[in-house]
Amino acid sequence: MRMVGAICALTIILSVIAHGYKAVVQDNSGKIVGTWNSLNEINGAPQVVLEIKRTGKQYGGKFVFRGLTVNGKEDVTVELQITNASFEGNTFSFRAMFPEPEKKVTDWRLNLHSDDEADFEITREEDKPVENSISFVMKRSRTR
Secondary structure (H helix, E strand, C coil): HHHHHHHHHHHHHHHHHHHHHHHHHHHHHCCCCCCEEEEEECCCECEEEEEEEEECCEEEEEEEEEEEEECCCCCCCCEEECCEEECCCCCCEEEEEEEECCEEEEEEEEEECCCCEEEEEEEEEECCCCCCCCCEEEEEEEEC
């Protein structure tokens, strides 16, 4: 009978520890939510802006990229939706699709160095690795 009581007590303790661990992991997501701006600017505005949001367990938001050349037109700003987003450890990854005429699916990664500083880079374009890609130093300006 003592053995049954010990097993029950151990089960309860392990359950409490496991639920406590999940709570800590969930709290970690607050490190990524908010608005992130690149330090380099185009016409007085950050070249890259990420607005990361979380609804329930899903991440999303938008990605603004300034200073692009599209259809021969220079200094174009595009606003893209963040899709297929995940946050593991200190890395936030997502997918964005650039519009016509060069419709491209791209994968991006934001690597946190602290709660308010990160490096941001493209990792894949059309499912092919991108080598020597441009990267940005990002600062978080506010949380939501």
